[in-house]
Amino acid sequence: MTLTELANPTRFLSLAGRLLPWLAGATALLLTVGLVLAMLAPDDYQQGATVKIMFVHVPNAWLAMFVWGVMSLASLGTLVWRHPLADVAAKTAAPIGAAFTFLALLTGSLWGRPMWGTYWEWDARLTSMLILFLMYLGLIALWRAVEDPSRAARAAAVLTLVGAINLPIIKFSVDWWNTLHQPASVMRMSGPALDKAFLSPLLVMAVGFSLLFLTLHVAAMRNEILRRRVRTLQMMQASRAEAA
Amino acid sequence: MFGRYAEFIVSSYAATAIVVVLLILWVVIDYRRQKARLRDLEARGAVRRSGRSATDLS
Numbered sequence: 001m002t003l004t005e006l007a008n009p010t011r012f013l014s015l016a017g018r019l020l021p022w023l024a025g026a027t028a029l030l031l032t033v034g035l036v037l038a039m040l041a042p043d044d045y046q047q048g049a050t051v052k053i054m055f056v057h058v059p060n061a062w063l064a065m066f067v068w069g070v071m072s073l074a075s076l077g078t079l080v081w082r083h084p085l086a087d088v089a090a091k092t093a094a095p096i097g098a099a100f101t102f103l104a105l106l107t108g109s110l111w112g113r114p115m116w117g118t119y120w121e122w123d124a125r126l127t128s129m130l131i132l133f134l135m136y137l138g139l140i141a142l143w144r145a146v147e148d149p150s151r152a153a154r155a156a157a158v159l160t161l162v163g164a165i166n167l168p169i170i171k172f173s174v175d176w177w178n179t180l181h182q183p184a185s186v187m188r189m190s191g192p193a194l195d196k197a198f199l200s201p202l203l204v205m206a207v208g209f210s211l212l213f214l215t216l217h218v219a220a221m222r223n224e225i226l227r228r229r230v231r232t233l234q235m236m237q238a239s240r241a242e243a244a
Numbered sequence: 245m246f247g248r249y250a251e252f253i254v255s256s257y258a259a260t261a262i263v264v265v266l267l268i269l270w271v272v273i274d275y276r277r278q279k280a281r282l283r284d285l286e287a288r289g290a291v292r293r294s295g296r297s298a299t300d301l302s
Contacts, residue, residue: 014301048249049246050252052256053256056256103263106256107259107260110255110256111256212264220274222301223278226275226278226279226282229278230281233282233290234285237288
């Protein structure tokens with residue numbers, strides 16, 4: 001199946017129906033294994049048992065940024081190629097990305113209290129993540145404010161691409177400024193600094209959360225296509241009733 | 245099990261579980277709602293341009 005064929009919403013619906021049970025099953029399996037590994041992981045010599053928060057905090061933080069990256073690619077698809085599914089993909093990813101960002105902020109705060117002595121600090125990493133969360137909320141509001149999906153899509157695509165500037169700021173904030181947040185310990189040029197006892201559960205959870213995003217995104221895209229089909233049929237019925 | 249940090253660890257996992265369940269409920273309930281709206285439109289005689297059933301997902 002080529003990408004052009006997949007761009008057909010009807011074909012996407014058919015594929016989604018076949019894929020979703022497998023994706024949901026793989027997600028449940030990986031998250032279960034990840035949770036067991038996370039619970040069996042030893043305490044950190046400095047952070048004690050709070051290191052277990054890392055196994056939910058880090059995947060949520062990664063996905064918070066990854067989802068905006070997906071939305072940026074979809075926005076290019078909307079503005080440059082006018083791909084039929086691009087704005088559907090961007091619109092439906094936003095609430096999921098907002099949820100991951102909220103969880104990254106909340107679990108980070110719950111980790112910060114016992115380790116830093118505070119739930120919140122206006123430092124570069126935390127503030128740039130909060131800005132990402134507010135941008136997600138802004139995009140969701142924009143989609144809801146404009147009734148015509150194609151007009152909303154173009155405005156949202158521009159806002160998404162402008163907002164993508166925040167992604168490198170979040171990533172490198174811990175290197176560019178003095179922050180309470182620790183520097184990168186997994187995605188580093190010199191390789192992960194984490195011990196295998198922590199790295200394995202973290203990677204399993206990260207893949208599990210990524211699959212969770214994929215499953216939710218495909219399901220939400222299917223819903224959005226159906227919502228647009230409802231809208232089209234309602235408009236056709238209305239114009240037919242007007243003509244009669 | 246988690247010593248003196250239990251409240252922070254349990255709260256983190258519980259909040260994550262609640263949000264994930266809410267996301268799952270959101271897509272499942274929305275899917276059922278859209279399917280019901282399509283069935284209702286079909287019952288009132290709405291037909292797609294292709295002539296295929298409104299609820300046909302294949």
